[in-house]
Amino acid sequence: KKMSEDWSLLLCFFPSNWVELAAETDVLKKLRK
Structure with a gap:
């Protein structure tokens, strides 16, 4: 499967605030490094 799919x-x-969740x-992820 393609990642975009x-x-x-x-x-x-x-959810409606998926942008905030993604951020x-x-x-x-950055903190884990």
Whole structure:
């Protein structure tokens, strides 16, 4: 499967604040390093 296809599917189930969640996840990934 293509990554873009998985993302489009995930976005369908994302809450209205998915942008904030994505930002928080990105921050967590940076903190782990």
